[in-house]
Amino acid sequence: MNMNKTLVKVAVVILSIIGLSFFVSCEPDEPISFDETLVIGKWVEGTVYERYNADYTGYTWDTADDVSEEEAQDFTWSLDEDQLVQIHIMEIGGNIPKTYTVTELSVDYFSYQDDYGTMHSFTKVQE
Amino acid sequence: MKKTLKILKKSMIAMLLLIIVGVVITIWFVLTPARLTPIVTNQANKLLNCEVRVGAVDVTFFKTFPKLGLHVENFTLINPVKGAQSDTLAHFDDFIATIDHKEWRKNKSVVLNEIYLKNGSANVYVDSLGNANYDIYQATDEEEEEENTSSELPDLIDLQKIKIENLKANYIDEQSKTKAEVTNLNFSISAKYKKASGNAKIKLDIDNVQYLVNDSSQMAANIDDFSFFVDGSIADNMLEGLVNTEIKSISFSTNDTAYLDSTNVRLNAPLSIDMDDESITLTKTELAINTLEFVLDGWAKRGTNSDIEMDMKLITESWGLDEIFALIPEDYQHLVSEVKFDGDIQISGRANGFYNDTAMPIINTNLKVSNLNGTYADLPYTFANTNADINLDLNTNTDKADVIINNLSTILNNNALKCSGSIKDAMQSQLCDLSLIANINLQEIKSFLPDSLNVEMSGIADCNFKINATLDDLVNTDLNKIKSKGTFNFTGLNAIYQDSIYVESPYLSLGYQLPSPNMANNNAFKELIQATLVSPELNIKIIDSVNMIAKATSADLTLGLSNVMDTSIQPSMGVIFAFDKLFAEMDTVKAEIIMPKGFANYYIPENKENVFLNLSYQSNGLNAIIGEYASINTEFITVLANATQDTTQENPLLQWSPNVNVDFNNGKIHLADLLYDVNIPQIKFDFTPEEFYIENSRIEIGASDFNLKGSIKNFDNYFRDEGLLTGNLDFISEEADIDQLMELVDGLGSKDTTTTEAQIPDAEMTEAAASEDDAEPFMVPKGIDITFNANIEKSYINNSQLNDLGGTLVCKDGTLVLQEMGFTNDAGRILLTAIYRPERRNHLYTGVDLHFLDVNISEMLEIIPELDTIVPMLKSFAGRAECHIAGEMYLTSNYEIKYSTLRGALAIEGKDLVLLDNETFGEISKKLLFNNKTENVIDSMDMQLTVFKKEVDVYPFLLQMDKYKAVVSARYNLDKRYNAHIETLAPIRLALEVKNDQEDPAKLAYELVGKKYKNMYKPEKATAIQERTLYLKKLISDSLKENVKKYDSE
Structure with a gap:
């Protein structure tokens, strides 16, 4: 009886491994390239603002926290195909990288999401 | 012999009788009335221009024995004048004249040398045209008249006696409307003058004289019992004699106003007159009006140019004031009716010098007042025991008068006043040199003060002050020329001013001196006035808009002042003070200072324009309470300070540029806003506008103690907005509880001065900030660059002990930086940099850079428990690691x-860490087919983690545990949403996702998922994303470790 149970477990594990191996072996879709010049500008999502400069610097602020643009925090950014990397620079020293996958980018719309599925959608702020 | 004498005696008697018989026969038979009467009548009618009636004329011998006399009976002069009271001008019952019988015998001339008039009457009348009924002399030739009226004295005058007895006369002058009546006039005169020498006696007695002038102004006089006596002699033109006269009673009135009423007047004047020298000498001439007696003593003589030179003294007896007042006419008594005084006065004086049209003699007088008591209705107090001794020296020729007050004393109600001194040159400069001593009952002083002062006082004041100044200087308050000093000693003082200021003292001594005795010693300013205050106990209470109580024990104050009346210069002052105890209370503020003493000066130095202040203060203790908000207690304090005012500056510090030296011992400060009392066993510092130098200090706050040393510089430029306030202070401590200190500073400096116009928040921001309006965070001052070099032997934070904490705390231009602080504790070596920079009140930047080198993970979590919130998985590890943290x-x-x-x-990098067994790990190991051992040792770990907003990302890190290799990555939110990916690389390859339940965060869900890190640690096979991930991990680590290099390099 115990033997049978053990065999069943082994079978389940093998099948699982096979299944997982099959699953893992699936390659991701080809990345989409976005035009990074479209990123440049001031974007807003609710009360959160992000500004991307052409020199790959930027800053972000949230007016809900009583922060003005003049008080925004700096980051550098890069867009490689659909991979957006923000490296937030701490004044005291140290960098905080944030990586996102751009899902949509147009003149007035910008969305990206992180590896954990958190989506951000911005609209362009006309200046 | 006897017989011979008897014969001689009998012969002489016989001869005398024979002579008498011869005279009698001559009188009876030769000089009969029938013969004489016509002769006399004819002679009289020749001489007089009126009718003369003579009753009988005979010669008397016995009546005038031994002289022969002519006796006229009923001698009457009749001169009728219209309007006269009688046709009879004069009438005498008897007129007897003694005859010089030698002249009679030799020259048959009748020379009279004694005249007696008895029982006479006279009616003298002058009509309205001036015609008098006594104008009865026959007119003579002018030449004869001139001869007869020669002013030369004859060679011989022998007027042995003229005597009038019982003469009654009345006089009417219609021209001057004058009437007079004399009753019982008795007069006698005897005089002899021969060859420039002689003597005379005159005596006049009148029972009554009535005198009346009924002109436009009426005048009436009544004299009773008038006597006049002169006894004098002349020799060599020197007349000496005695004049004695008395009016027993004289009344005098004009227009129904009585000036004298039954007044007794007496004169007793021994005098001598030198006719050659034209001088008169009075020797103790006594004059008296009623009982008011005075004596004249001295001389006067005519000098050249009609001058009169004199040296005359006058001295009165002690006169009773009631007697003087009694002399005041009744019509004027009302003027003094309210003056109720009794007492005595005495006046003495001397007039010495020349008198003429342009000169007056020098007059020296003295007034003495004795035991004067009384009241005056307009003065609400009584004078008692008033005594005065006052001299007046008057020289009208030079307009100089000196008043010398030898003594002037009185008691006003119960207030004794005593004055002495002088007023020199009283007619011009009036130089006063006066001394006043007073013993004043303060309860009664109110009557001397205007009601508007509204002062109630009680107690006794002993006053003693002197003044030396001219009246002009006093009126002008020219303090440079006034010399004065005084003391006012109050006993049992209790005063209320305007119902709001109360002053109370059992003894208070106030004094002043002008010029100040310290003038020569005061090198700071011209100290013109010195004032002093000494009191064993002085209480002052002010009940007004501000209620204040001040109490001083053993107060000793000396105040020096410049000429405060000179408005052209800034007043200067200095004060020296000492108290045993000083207590003040104002509303909820109470302060008690033990033995404060020192001095302070406020002045403009010579050749300078700005005010200079200096202060020296010392006290043995200070206990102050500010309501329930604060209390301050100290022991010994010394403060030395000086400051120069620059009025062109607005900032108070720049205006005064103070230099301060403070030595402060055993202070204890309690503030309600501070959780812990501040004890200051010692602090000693110097402050100048250039530098605040703390020479030494020891401060204890809660469980912390520290010694602060160093300096803060550049105040001058800082307040001119020309530079930063810079400083470098050593903060040396044996023990410091950092948690407590952080609590203390919470909310300090909360005034938000950093918001600029450009930072005006928008509507959203305003809403976000609205709830924070009341909060008062600590705002680091701007314009300041101060470094604290900390060296703390033991410090405590979050219940962890830090040892040998060293580093710097920099407060720089609005930013507080805890820079490169290093310390050790049980967790290991720790390096810390922290920044606090309040950009505005609701926007406070905080950054921390923390490095734990070879740290015990559990100890680290104790030091920073917040780490468990951010990296909850840390508590699953045990052992030592190296951890670098930065956050802001x-x-x-x-x-x-x-x-x-x-x-x-x-x-975090660690080796040989122990993965602690817990329910989560058990579940994971079960899913990933780990062998669950008692102790799961992780060979190595290299983990990077970032926090962005509420997202915590654990970058994939490799765990090697026994034969297992696994990669772990995770995301969780600070709101407790977990998402972890655990992927084994050996011996089997599995990937597990662990999530928590949205509904029940504590409940975890486990799910095998696809592998993500298959070739991550195989560089030749790693994908671009995996390479980027490794790059970012390195980027994170390197950027964190970069700060450590700075520590090491320094």
């Missing part, structure tokens, strides 16, 4: 995190 955020005014600004990174 902005806080609201009440220190809540603005999560949108939260940034953080952590890198």
Whole structure:
């Protein structure tokens, strides 16, 4: 009886491994390239603002926290195909990288999401 | 012999009788009335221009024995004048004249040398045209008249006696409307003058004289019992004699106003007159009016140019004031009716010098008042025991008068006053040199003060002051020319001013001196006035808009002042003070100072324009309470300070540029806002506008103690907005409880001065900030660059002990930086940099850079428990690791995190860590087919973690445990949403996702998922994303470790 149970477990594990191996072996879709010049500008999502400069610097602020643009925090950014990397620079020293996958980018719309599925959608702020 | 004498005696008697018989026969038979009467009548009618009636004329011998006399009976002069009271001008019952019988015998001339008139009457009348009924002499030739009226004295005058007895006369002058009546006039005169020498006696007695002038102004006089006596002699033109006269009673009135009423007047004047020298000498001439007696003593003589030179003294007896007042006419008594005084006065004086049209003699007088008591209705107090001794020296020729007050004393009610001194040159400069001593009952002084002062006082004041100044200087308050000093000693003082200021003292001595005795010693300014205050106990209470109580024990104050009346210069002052105890209370503020003493000066130095202040203060103790808000207690304090005012500056510090030296011992400060009392066993510092130098200090706050040394510089430029306030202070401590200190500074410096116009928040921001309006965070001052070099032997934070904490705390231009602080504790070596920079009240930047080198993970979590919130998995590890943490955020005014600004990174590297067995690990190991051992040792770990807003990302890190290799990555939110990916690389390859339940965060869900890190640690096979991930991990680690290099390099 115990033997049978053990065999069943082994079978389940093998099948699982096979299944997982099959699953893992699936390659991701080809990345989409976005035009990074479209990123440049001031974007807003609710009360959160992000500004991307052409020199790959930027800053972000949230007016809900009583922060003005003049008080925004700096980051550098890069867009490689659909991979957006923000490296937030701490004044005291140290960098905080944030990586996102751009899902949509147009003149007035910008969305990206992180590896954990958190989506951000911005609209362009006309200046 | 006897017989011979008897014969001689009998012969002489016989001869005398024979002579008498011869005379009698001559009188009876030769000089009969029938013969004489016509002769006399004819002679009289020849001489007089009126009818003369003579009753009988005979010669008397016995009546005038031994002289022969002519006796006229009923001698009457009749001269009728219209309007006269009678046709009879004069009438005498008897007229007897003694005859010089030698002249009679030799020359048959009748020479009279004694005249007696008895029982006479006279009616003298002058009509309205001036015609008098006594104008009865026959007119003579002018030449004869001139001869007869020669002013030369004859060679011989022998007027042995003229005597009038019982003469009654009345006089009417219609021209001057004058009437007079004399009753019982008795007069006698005897005089002899021969060859420039002689003597005379005159005596006049009148029972009554009535005198009346009924002109436009009426005048009446009544004299009773008038006597006049002169006894004098002349020799060699020197007349000497005695004049004695008395009017027993004289009354005098004009227009129904009585000036004298039954007044007794007496004169007793021994005098001598030198006719050659034209001088008169009075020797103790006594004059008296009623009982008011005075004596004249001296001389006067005519000098050249009609001068009169004199040296005359006058001295009165002691006169009773009632007697003087009694002399005041009744019509004027009302003027003194309210003056109720009794007492005595005495006046003495001397007039010495020349008198003429342009000169007056020098007059020296003295007034003495004795035992004067009384009241005056307009003065609400009584004078008692008033005594005075006052001299007046008057020289009208030079307009100089000196008043010398030898003594002037009185008691006003119960207030004794005594004055002495002088007023020199009283007619011009009036130089007063006066001394006043007073013993004043303060309860009664109110009557001397105007009601508007509204002062109630009680107690006794002993006053003693002197003044030396001219009246002009006093009126002009020219303090440079006034010399004065005084003391006012109050006993049992109790005063209320305007119902709001109360002063109370059992003894208070106030004094002043002008010029100040310290003038020569005061090198600071011209000290013109010195004032002093000494009191064993002085209480002052002010009940007004501000209620204040001040109490001083053993107060000793000396105040020096410049000429405060000179408005052209800034007043200067200096004070020296000492108290045993000083207590003050104002509303809820109470302060008690033990033995404060020192001095302070406020003046403009010579050749300078700005005010200079200096202060020396010392006290043995200070206990102050500010309501329930604060209390301050100290022991010994010394303060030395000086300051120069620059009025062109607005900032108070720049205006005064103070230099201060403070030595302060055993102070204890309690503030309600401070959780812990501040004890200051010692602090000693110097402050100048250039530098605040703390020479030494020891301060204890709660469980912390520290010694602060060093200096803060550049105040001058800082307040001119020309530079930063710089400083470098050593903060040396044996023990410091950092948690307590942080609590202390919470909310300090909360005034928000950093918001600029450009930072005016928009509507959203205003809403976000609205709830923070009341919070008062600590605002680091701007314009300041101060470095604290900390050296703390033992410090405590979050219940962890830190040893040998060293580093710097920099407060720079609005930013507080805890820079490169290093310390050790049980967790290991720790390096810390922290920044606090309040950009505005609701936007406070806080950054921390922390490095734990070879740290015990559990100890690290104790030091920073917040780490468990950010990296909860840390508590699953045990052992030593190297951990680098950096984080920053902005806080609201009440220190809540603005999560949108939260940034953080952590890198931890460890070896031989123990993965602690717990339910989660058990579940994971079960899913990933780990062998669950008692102790799961992780060979190595290299983990990077970032915090962005509320997202915590654990970058994939490799765990090697026994034969197992696994990669772990995770994301969790600070709101407790977990998402972890655990992927084994050996011996089997599995990937497990662990999530928590949205509904029940504590409940975890486990799910095998696809592998993500298959070739991550195989560089030749790693994907671009995996390479980028490794790059970012390195980027995180390197950027964190970069700060450590700075520590090491320094």
